[in-house]
Amino acid sequence: MLWWARKPASQIDDFRADVIAGLGLVRKSLSCRWLYDERGSALFEEITRLEEYYPTRTETAILRQNARAIADFCGEEALLFEYGAGAAIKTEILLDALTSPRLYIPIDIAADCLDQTIERLRHRYPRLKTWPVVADFTDDFDLPHDLPDGRRSAFFPGSTIGNLNETETGSFLRRLRRHMGPRGAAIIGVDFKKDLGTLIAAYDDRAGVTAEFNRNILVRINRDLGGNFPLDRFAHEARWNDAESAVEMHLVSLDACVVTVDGQAFEFRPGETIHTESSRKYDPRKFAEIAEANGWRLRRIWDDAGHRFGVFGLMAA
Numbered sequence: 001m002l003w004w005a006r007k008p009a010s011q012i013d014d015f016r017a018d019v020i021a022g023l024g025l026v027r028k029s030l031s032c033r034w035l036y037d038e039r040g041s042a043l044f045e046e047i048t049r050l051e052e053y054y055p056t057r058t059e060t061a062i063l064r065q066n067a068r069a070i071a072d073f074c075g076e077e078a079l080l081f082e083y084g085a086g087a088a089i090k091t092e093i094l095l096d097a098l099t100s101p102r103l104y105i106p107i108d109i110a111a112d113c114l115d116q117t118i119e120r121l122r123h124r125y126p127r128l129k130t131w132p133v134v135a136d137f138t139d140d141f142d143l144p145h146d147l148p149d150g151r152r153s154a155f156f157p158g159s160t161i162g163n164l165n166e167t168e169t170g171s172f173l174r175r176l177r178r179h180m181g182p183r184g185a186a187i188i189g190v191d192f193k194k195d196l197g198t199l200i201a202a203y204d205d206r207a208g209v210t211a212e213f214n215r216n217i218l219v220r221i222n223r224d225l226g227g228n229f230p231l232d233r234f235a236h237e238a239r240w241n242d243a244e245s246a247v248e249m250h251l252v253s254l255d256a257c258v259v260t261v262d263g264q265a266f267e268f269r270p271g272e273t274i275h276t277e278s279s280r281k282y283d284p285r286k287f288a289e290i291a292e293a294n295g296w297r298l299r300r301i302w303d304d305a306g307h308r309f310g311v312f313g314l315m316a317a
Contacts, residue, residue: 002111003144005135011109016225016262023266023274030217032163032277033109033136036086037220041113043213045087050209052201055159058309059189063093063157066302066311071097073300073313074153074185081105081179082155083137088117090157094187095125102150105143107133138168143179152180159191159309162246162280170294177295177316186296186314193281194308196240203238203247203279211236214249214276227261237273249277284310292317
C-alpha cells in the first residue's frame with residue numbers, strides 16, 4: 001500500500017498552480033517534476049537506453065564495479081531510501097549487494113509508476129519489505145513516523161541532483177540529512193562537466209525520444225488542465241547555459257499563438273520558449289563543498305575511468 005506524504009487530491013491542484021504561475025512569467029518555465037507522469041516516466045526509461053544518453057550506462061557500470069564497497073558503505077540491515085525512485089532499475093544492483101536489507105522505501109511523485117515498481121520488486125525480492133512513499137522529493141515532507149529503527153541510507157542516482165538549482169540542492173541535502181539522522185549515509189550520482197557535443201547530444205537524441213518526453217508535459221496540460229496547446233507547433237530544443245553550468249531543455253513556439261489553460265489565456269511570440277528542465281554538471285570539488293556546507297562529509301567518490309560521472313558516498317556530519 002502506498003503511503004502519501006500529502007493528500008492525493010493536492011497534486012492536481014499543485015500542478016495547476018505551478019503551470020498557471022510558470023506560464024505567466026516573463027520567461028515562461030515549468031517545473032521538471034511535472035515531466036514524470038506515467039507516460040513521461042516510461043519515456044525517460046527509454047531515454048536511459050539510448051546511445052547518446054551516457055549517464056545511465058556510465059553510472060550503472062560504476063555501481064556494478066563497486067557494488068560490494070557501496071553496500072558496505074551503507075552497512076548491514078540497512079533501511080534504504082530512494083528519492084525519485086522511478087522504475088528503480090539501478091536499485092537492484094545495490095539491493096543484490098546489500099547484506100540483509102531491513103526495508104526499502106522508494107519515494108516518488110508518480111503513484112502509478114511507484115505501484116508498478118513495487119510490484120516488480122516484490123516478485124524479484126519476495127523477502128524484502130517495502131514501504132513506498134508518494135511525495136515530491138523537492139518539497140519539504142515528513143517520512144512515516146513508525147519506520148523501524150536501523151542505519152538509514154539514501155540512494156539518489158541518475159544525476160537527478162543536477163535538476164536542482166543551488167538553493168534547491170542545499171535544501172534537498174539538508175532534508176536528506178534530517179531524514180537519514182545522525183548515523184545516516186547518502187549515495188548520490190553526479191554528472192561531471194565535459195565537452196558540449198557529448199552533453200547536447202545526450203539531451204537531443206537522433207530518434208526524438210527526448211523531444212517526445214519534453215512535449216509530453218504539454219500533453220499532460222491539455223489532458224489534465226483543459227489546455228489547448230498545438231503540440232505540433234512546439235519544438236524541443238537543448239541548449240547550454242554556461243553561467244549555470246547546465247544543459248537546458250526548452251519547448252520553442254514556432255508561431256505566434258494564444259493558448260488557454262484552465263480558462264486562462266497565455267500569448268506566445270514566434271521563437272518564445274518554455275524552459276522545462278535544467279541538468280547541472282559539476283566539478284567534483286564543487287559538489288563536495290556544497291554537500292559539506294549542508295550537513296554531510298564526503299567519504300568516497302566512485303567514478304569511471306574517463307572521470308565523466310561520479311557516485312558520491314556521504315556520511316552525516
